Every structure is written in structure tokens, then in C-alpha cells.
Amino acid sequence: MSKQSGPSETGNKDTPQIVPFPTAERPVREPATQKRGAARHWAIGVGLALVLAVATIYVWWSVGSSPGIRYATVPVAIGPIARSISATGTVNPELTIIVGTYVSGVIQELSCDYNTQVKRGQSCAKIDPRPYQSIVDQGKANLAVAKAQLEKDNASLTYARLSLGRLATLVQTNAVSRDAYDNAKNVYDQALAQIAFDEATIRQRQAVLDAAQVNLDYTNSISPVDGTVVSRNVTMGQTVAASFQTPTLFLIATDLTKMQVDANVSESDIGGIRNGNKATFTVDAYSRRAFEGRVTQVRQSPQTVQNVVTYDVVVSVDNSDLALKPGLTAATRIIVDQRSxxxxxxxxxxxxxPTGAALPEGKQARVWVLRDGAPAPIQVTPGLDDDEFTEIVQGELKVDDKVIVAEQQNSANARSGVPRPRL
Known part of the structure; x- marks a missing residue:
């Protein structure tokens, strides 16, 4: 007899389960997935509501507000005004001497170099002197020959004078013929002429010798001044030729503690510059330093480059600290008028x-002052001006009045100080 089997402990999947009826003591619990879904729907709804609210506020601020104007003002003040002219120039020593040579030859010695401190009369270079020494020696020999010839002819003159004297006595007693006397007189006159010729020859050969000696001296290039060598254009063994122009061997600056700026000023600005005008300039080597000087010369000779006419204006400057170097480019500002x-x-x-306002008529000038939040015009008479300010000679302006220099369209948000929301 077989035993009837019942349901297993684990239960059969195909067998329907009996769910208890909910009671007060046993409430029915919802699954966890249903709770999470409801929370997500609630968060999405709240987010949409916030976005809609922000968008509504943004549209209200943007459309419902009226635009305004914000003014930039500067207070009227007392101060200096300096009108100036800008020009570009080059820093140079006040006096630069060119040391050259009048003779050609090979550089045999060099005793000066860049930055060498030299004294007047000091030798800087020497050209091989042998060819010129030979010419001097030849000139001396020729001069000696001429002097010897003079001595010889002086002796002949003395003999001719004595002979003529004797014959002059004899001719009076008819001891000699008149022809003999005339012949002696002719010899004497020729001796005198020969002496004059010899003396002229000596002077001529002396001049030739002097010229040869000068050329020999020119083989030694010396400094004519005390100063500093700023440029050397030759090397040892180099051949220099002085056929058509004097070769430049050295440039010597007399005093580097005194420099000048050679500024090129446009023809449209040159009329306002006078000797004594103050000037300032900067160089790239010292971009944060302003050098001061004064105009010492306004040159009359024009410089024309590509149909642009400029004039050289010399600005002298103290360079005791030797900061400025020859050749530096200077951005120069020359003050032509100033008031304090x-x-x-x-x-x-x-x-x-202001926006919508009419322009002043003719040559009238006016400024706008901010009063009670609105611009008010004031007629003025301007005077001296520079790159930043203009002098007010006449007008109802007072110190600390707020003159308007610019305006900017501004939204109501900016005026109220409320920040515009960002989406």
C-alpha cells in the first residue's frame, strides 16, 4: 500500500498561493520598486515647476524693464598742462672726431681699439713708413745738391766780380780793350743770375722735402683730441687707399658724459620749437627711465625722404652716469608750451x-555736467591742451564738477543692482 504524498516543504511553483486578507493587525505592504517610482515622479514635477518659475521671472525682468543710461564722469580739477611734440631721434656724442689718413699704405701698428681712452697727440695707428721715408731721403739729397751748387756758383761770382774790377781799372787807361771789359761784365752778370737760380732751386727742393716729410708724418695717425674711441674701422695688415677720399680709421668721441639727441621733427611741428625748450625721451635700453634735456639747436637745413620733409632738432642731455650709448634710438617728447x-x-x-543732443554750432565748445542724474550743457572757452587735458579759460565750471566723458546703455537690472538670473 502506497503512501499518499502531500505538498513538499519548498512548495510547488504551479500550485496557487493563498494570500492572507488584510486586516487591521496585518496591513498589506507595497513593494519597494513602487515607492522609488513615485519619488522620481515627484522630483521631476518639482524641477519643472522651478524652471517655469525662473523662466517667468527672467522674461518679466527682460521685457518688463525699460533700458537706462550710465554716465562716466571725471571731476574738474586744477593742474598742469604741457603741450608737446613727439619725434624719433638718435643718441650721439656732442662732438665726434674722424681720425683718417692722407696717405696710402699697409697698417703696420694699431695702438687703439674700441673704448680706448686717448689723449691729444697719442698715436692710434701707423702705416708702413718706408716708402715715404725713401722720398724724404731723396728730397734731402736733392736739397743738399742744390746747396752745394749754390756754394760753387758763389765762388764763380766772386771771381767774376774781381775780374770785372781789374778790367774796369785797365780799360780807363786803355790797357785792355773795351771788348775784354764787356766780356768780363757779361760773365759777372751770368754769375749773379746763377746765384738767383740756385737759391730758387733750394727753395723748391726744400718745399718738396717738406711735403715728403708731411706725408711721412701722416703715416702715424694720432688723436687730435682727448676722448674715447667709439669706432675702429681698420685691422692690422690692412691696406688703406687715400686716392679719392680720406679713409676713416677711428671715430673718437670727445666727451661721453655730454650727449645729444638728433631728433627728426616734422615740418608741421617745427614752427613751435625754440632753443631752450624742455624735452624728455626714452630709449629701449632703459624703458622705465625718462631722460631730460633741452633743445640747443634747430637746424635750418631740411631733410627730405620720400617726399616727407623733416628738420633736425638737437636736444642736449647730461650723461654723467654713462648710461646712454651712441646710436640708441630715442623716443623724444619736446615741450613747446606749458602752464601750471x-x-x-x-x-x-x-x-x-549725449545721445540725441545736437552738435555745437561753429567753433563753440561745451562740456556736459551731470546734475540731478541728467547731463546739463555748459559753454566753455578752451585754452592750452595736451594729450590728456584741456585748459578751460572761461565758463561756468567749478572744481569738482562732474563732467561727462562717456555713456553706456544699461539695463534695468544693472541700474537696480539685482543680478540677472542664469539658466
Whole structure:
């Protein structure tokens, strides 16, 4: 007899399960997945509501607000004004001497180099003197021959004078013929002429010798001044030729503690420059340092390059610390007029015109002052101006008045100080 089997402990998957009916003591619990889904739907709804609210506020601020204008002002003040002219120039020593040579030859000695401190009369270079020494020796010999010839002819002159004297006595007593006397007189006259010729020959040969000696001396190039060698253009063994022009061997600056700027000033600006005008300039080597000087010369000779006419203006400057070097490029500012303690406004204030306002008629000038939050025009008479400010000679302007120099369209958000929301 077989035993009837019942349900297993683990249960059969095909057998329906009996779910208890919910009671107060046993409530039915929802699954966890249903809870998470409900929370997600709730978060999405809240996020959409916030986005809609922010968008509504943004549209209200952007569309509902009216645009405004913000003014940039500068207070009227008392201060200096200096009108200036800008020019570019080159820094140079006040006096530069060219040491050259009048003779040709081979450089045999070099006793000077760059930056050498030299004294007047000091030898800087020497050309091989042997060819010129030979010419001097030949000239001396020729001069000696001429002098010897003079001595010989002086002896002949003495003999001719004595002979003529004796014959002059004899001719009076008819002891000799008149022809003999005339012949002696002719010999004497020729002796005198020969002496004159010999003396002229000596002078001529002396001059030739002097010229040869000068050329010999020129083989030794010496410094004519005290100074500093700033340039050397020859080397040992180099051949220099002085056929058509004097070769430049050295450039010597007399005093590097005194420099000058040779500035090129446009023809449109040259009329305002006078000797004594103050000037400042900068060089790239010392970009943060401003050097000061004064105009010492306005040269009359024009310089024309590609139909552009400029004039050289010399600005002298002290260089006691030897900071400035020859050849530096200088950005120069020459002050042509200046005043101190004047009422001044920025140049932008004279150019500013509010939006919608009419331009001033003719040569009238005016500025706009911010009063009660609105621009108010004031007629003024301008005076001296520079790159930044203009002097006010006449007008109802006072110190600390707020003159308008610019305006900017501004939204209501910027005026109210409330930051615009970002999406």
C-alpha cells in the first residue's frame, strides 16, 4: 500500500498561493520598486515647476524693464598742462672726431681699439713708413745738391766780380780793350743770375722735402683730441687707399658724459620749437627711465625722404652716469608750451555729446555736467591742451564738477543692482 504524498516543504511553483486578507493587525505592504517610482515622479514635477518659475521671472525682468543710461564722469580739477611734440631721434656724442689718413699704405701698428681712452697727440695707428721715408731721403739729397751748387756758383761770382774790377781799372787807361771789359761784365752778370737760380732751386727742393716729410708724418695717425674711441674701422695688415677720399680709421668721441639727441621733427611741428625748450625721451635700453634735456639747436637745413620733409632738432642731455650709448634710438617728447595751476578737463569731455543732443554750432565748445542724474550743457572757452587735458579759460565750471566723458546703455537690472538670473 502506497503512501499518499502531500505538498513538499519548498512548495510547488504551479500550485496557487493563498494570500492572507488584510486586516487591521496585518496591513498589506507595497513593494519597494513602487515607492522609488513615485519619488522620481515627484522630483521631476518639482524641477519643472522651478524652471517655469525662473523662466517667468527672467522674461518679466527682460521685457518688463525699460533700458537706462550710465554716465562716466571725471571731476574738474586744477593742474598742469604741457603741450608737446613727439619725434624719433638718435643718441650721439656732442662732438665726434674722424681720425683718417692722407696717405696710402699697409697698417703696420694699431695702438687703439674700441673704448680706448686717448689723449691729444697719442698715436692710434701707423702705416708702413718706408716708402715715404725713401722720398724724404731723396728730397734731402736733392736739397743738399742744390746747396752745394749754390756754394760753387758763389765762388764763380766772386771771381767774376774781381775780374770785372781789374778790367774796369785797365780799360780807363786803355790797357785792355773795351771788348775784354764787356766780356768780363757779361760773365759777372751770368754769375749773379746763377746765384738767383740756385737759391730758387733750394727753395723748391726744400718745399718738396717738406711735403715728403708731411706725408711721412701722416703715416702715424694720432688723436687730435682727448676722448674715447667709439669706432675702429681698420685691422692690422690692412691696406688703406687715400686716392679719392680720406679713409676713416677711428671715430673718437670727445666727451661721453655730454650727449645729444638728433631728433627728426616734422615740418608741421617745427614752427613751435625754440632753443631752450624742455624735452624728455626714452630709449629701449632703459624703458622705465625718462631722460631730460633741452633743445640747443634747430637746424635750418631740411631733410627730405620720400617726399616727407623733416628738420633736425638737437636736444642736449647730461650723461654723467654713462648710461646712454651712441646710436640708441630715442623716443623724444619736446615741450613747446606749458602752464601750471589751471582749470582743466579731460579732452574726452569736449568731444562728448549725449545721445540725441545736437552738435555745437561753429567753433563753440561745451562740456556736459551731470546734475540731478541728467547731463546739463555748459559753454566753455578752451585754452592750452595736451594729450590728456584741456585748459578751460572761461565758463561756468567749478572744481569738482562732474563732467561727462562717456555713456553706456544699461539695463534695468544693472541700474537696480539685482543680478540677472542664469539658466
Amino acid at each position: 595751476g589751471v582749470l582743466r578737463v579731460p579732452n574726452q569731455a569736449l568731444r562728448y555729446v
